[in-house]
Amino acid sequence: MRNSIQRNCIFEIVNNSYDHLNAxxxxxxxxxxxPNISLGxxxxxxxxxxxxxxxxxxIVDGIIRYDRNIVHDHFICxxxxxxxxxxxxxxxxxxxxxxxLVIDYDxxxxxxxxxxxxxx
Amino acid sequence: MRNSIQRNCIFEIVNNSYDHLNAxxxxxxxxxxxPNISLGxxxxxxxxxxxxxxxxxxIVDGIIRYDRNIVHDHFICxxxxxxxxxxxxxxxxxxxxxxxLVIDYDxxxxxxxxxxxxxx
DNA sequence: CTCCTTAATAGTAATGATTACTATGTAAAA
DNA sequence: TTTTACATAGTAATCATTACTATTAAGGAG
Numbered sequence: 001m002r003n004s005i006q007r008n009c010i011f012e013i014v015n016n017s018y019d020h021l022n023a024x025x026x027x028x029x030x031x032x033x034x035p036n037i038s039l040g041x042x043x044x045x046x047x048x049x050x051x052x053x054x055x056x057x058x059i060v061d062g063i064i065r066y067d068r069n070i071v072h073d074h075f076i077c078x079x080x081x082x083x084x085x086x087x088x089x090x091x092x093x094x095x096x097x098x099x100x101l102v103i104d105y106d107x108x109x110x111x112x113x114x115x116x117x118x119x120x
Numbered sequence: 121m122r123n124s125i126q127r128n129c130i131f132e133i134v135n136n137s138y139d140h141l142n143a144x145x146x147x148x149x150x151x152x153x154x155p156n157i158s159l160g161x162x163x164x165x166x167x168x169x170x171x172x173x174x175x176x177x178x179i180v181d182g183i184i185r186y187d188r189n190i191v192h193d194h195f196i197c198x199x200x201x202x203x204x205x206x207x208x209x210x211x212x213x214x215x216x217x218x219x220x221l222v223i224d225y226d227x228x229x230x231x232x233x234x235x236x237x238x239x240x
Numbered sequence: 241c242t243c244c245t246t247a248a249t250a251g252t253a254a255t256g257a258t259t260a261c262t263a264t265g266t267a268a269a270a
Numbered sequence: 271t272t273t274t275a276c277a278t279a280g281t282a283a284t285c286a287t288t289a290c291t292a293t294t295a296a297g298g299a300g
Binding site: 059062064075077078084086097098099100101102103104105106107108109110111112113114117 | 179182184195197198204206217218219220221222223224225226227228229230231232233234237
């Protein structure tokens with residue numbers, strides 16, 4: 001991979017955010033620094049960075065969201081739809097289940113977040 | 121919900137399949153019984169059946185797939201992309217993580233399936 | 241430093257899954 | 271049997287993502 005200003009900018013945005021941004025949100029933030037950056041460039045670089053394990057992606061409601069490359073899972077609130085980082089408490093990587101080699105796994109927790117419980 | 125031939129057909133297809141079908145595959149199968157069934161009807165009824173917990177849905181590579189309403193997780197092979205049912209081995213439902221109430225959770229295991237290991 | 245190759249980009253068009261819309265049909269209650 | 275609201279077929283629209291193409295610019299070779 002060559003160096004590129006656009007890719008560096010996209011990486012910094014994802015790596016410094018705690019907000020689980022989607023591609024379009026990253027595009028909007030990137031335009032503050034590079035006003036004429038292309039949405040296609042954002043998508044291509046997000047894929048490249050994900051392939052090179054520099055960032056991580058996961059899906060909520062069919063939309064890909066991007067995250068710093070730190071191992072954790074996600075809790076998604078049924079009410080307010082917020083996404084909360086959850087540390088992995090068990091490491092099942094490189095184990096076998098029914099003969100299938102598990103290299104990685106993702107847990108998506110669903111329920112009611114602490115804030116929505118407080119409001120009830 | 122009223123009774124409808126189309127909805128019954130769609131439910132039977134999902135409930136009798138082990139193949140984790142997507143909406144279009146269900147549409148193709150349904151047309152064997154109801155040749156002029158509409159793709160929109162398939163989508164609407166899959167959503168209705170999911171909302172009523174008669175079937176389940178999950179996402180792989182951004183595409184919604186449908187499954188019998190039996191509690192289990194999924195293993196997705198990195199090589200052949202097959203999807204294998206995995207029984208849930210731990211029940212974390214209705215527990216709290218960091219104050220957030222977990223009502224349900226899904227685990228997506230990723231790795232190399234038994235069949236692809238055998239071929240290597 | 242300059243040239244050259246090739247990856248990277250901007251801008252736009254295309255794709256494909258899903259949803260929305262509308263006139264017509266039909267289940268089932270009154 | 272009549273009526274009413276839900277369901278359907280067929281089509282159009284939406285929206286995230288990918289593909290395409292001419293142009294730009296890393297960064298290595300000379």
